[in-house]
Amino acid sequence: MTNIRDIARLSGYSVSTVSRCINDSGYVSEEARNRIQSIIDKLDYVPNDVARDLSRGKTYNVGVVLPHTLHPYFTHVLQGIMKTAFSSGYHVVVLQSKYDADLEIKYLEQLRRKSYDALIFTSRGIPMKELLKYQKYGSIVCCENPGEFNIAAAYALRKETFIEAFEWIKQQRYKKVGILLSRDNQFSATSKVTLECFKKVFGRNARIVDTNVTTYRDGYESISRLFEKNERPDFIFANGDDVAVGARQYYLDHALKVPSMMGQENQLSGRITHLPTIDHQFEIVGQTALKLAISNIIKQIPIKSYLIRER
Amino acid sequence: MTNIRDIARLSGYSVSTVSRCINDSGYVSEEARNRIQSIIDKLDYVPNDVARDLSRGKTYNVGVVLPHTLHPYFTHVLQGIMKTAFSSGYHVVVLQSKYDADLEIKYLEQLRRKSYDALIFTSRGIPMKELLKYQKYGSIVCCENPGEFNIAAAYALRKETFIEAFEWIKQQRYKKVGILLSRDNQFSATSKVTLECFKKVFGRNARIVDTNVTTYRDGYESISRLFEKNERPDFIFANGDDVAVGARQYYLDHALKVPSMMGQENQLSGRITHLPTIDHQFEIVGQTALKLAISNIIKQIPIKSYLIRER
């Protein structure tokens, strides 16, 4: 491989001048530029990015931790991250976590070893405190409300919209709402907020909760379980349109009256079935997260989500 | 930042010994190991990955070129790539191409500059010939049948399944098939194969073709255009379930009889609407592509897709 010293030698100029020439950082005469460029062209030379990264102490890599890519939340956040990373000259390294804390630690260690300039957690299994420890090694951004923790965050502002949605449901005189959550509210901040908002609007009762429901199939099976327990909600509030539509399918398959429903994430399945939904603006969350990641500013930015009553 | 020379100095051993100790590559006495490890622990030292990459001449980064992340083809291929990359210790860098040849060149140049060990093209805008030129800088894998070109490839074997699907449609006595394609067959190998297979089964006529149809909305609008042109297919063959369902919605919204349809990609929308489909096994395509990328073997591996008649 030919390197910058070869170019310097063959062009008769110094390494410094060649470097300035390559990077267009001024202080290179017309003559030198021509001479150097001709040698570069002749040898088909390109600088080595890894060497450059080492020397500059910066990689322009941002690691994005996500459990998988098959859920619209993640693809939309990722899409937003990619968009902004692209226009800022950053590289996006996707890191599969499978909700596994050990893997998350592994990625934090890679940040420490300078593999990335920053790390974005679209989801997280380890405690916040653990994240804070690694902030000294690079900028860390999470995609949830960090509460009291001093960490950069871009997250969907769910609370207001949840309240709005539940008020709307209440107003239509539904009495017993089935709530399908993706993860246990002990682990998931989102699930916790959902239930809190429900309580605020409906009081503490009037709800049937099922957890670990994330896919169409899960929605279907969840309703089947409810029936076994003789639970009959008159409204289903799901954590995704796909989930709601899975639930709906159970009723259809068993020739039962389909209750009213609301989904989330504004997915295609919900559009087909004319389901009310909540759009959490995840692409904007992603864009914002990336901006924070490369700015090194520790700031929390909530993104407003909105209710779609009809479609 | 503390580096390996600091550890050497403070432990009283040489840099070489420290390096061997860190990498567990033997020839380190029990005593040396303890002494060195204690200094490492005390200084909280970790080696710098960038320096290591430079020295080893390998980054363990694989670039994955994809137009965007919002289409299930890409998310599934990406999912497969991530899965296998993860278990092989490689990093996945996602590179947004937007079907733009200039961007693809940019990524090839990054390969040349050693930013990645390999590059996977899940889609491609530039000519194959261009790709071949860059093979000397690293392993390049594409996700389509490369024909005569000597390049590594992992791709869905569509032909057989298309023939099977069209035979099935023909057998049901449909006469005029509307075919919705994602990109013009001049640019897309997939579109080309689709039409060729159609011709083989139905002869050259009996088809209405529309291109640049990739989303639910596109499917809807495509049918609207057909109606303007007074085209009335009795069967719709779409390049995705989502597209087919968009088409279906047009008929429903205008109180028209919905013709029979078939989608592709085995998407949720098709399951809800009980649409026959073709599953192209894209996750396996992704897994295979990554294996090729890190093996440096130039080989073409077709992946068998399959028809789902009922669901």
Place this chain on the structure above:
DNA sequence: CTAATTTGTGGAACGGGTACCATGACAAGT
């Protein structure tokens, strides 16, 4: 009891840029 290995260790080149600092030439301002 030699000869041939194996183990432990250090030196230093190497991978390939970047950037600070010094030096000299020349032009413009006072």
Place this chain on the structure above:
DNA sequence: ACTTGTCATGGTACCCGTTCCACAAATTAG
């Protein structure tokens, strides 16, 4: 005439590991 500023260029330390080579000591083999 003297100071000051800008341009052009080179020298070299620095970023931080890896690995080849040499050498000595300790084993093992014959």
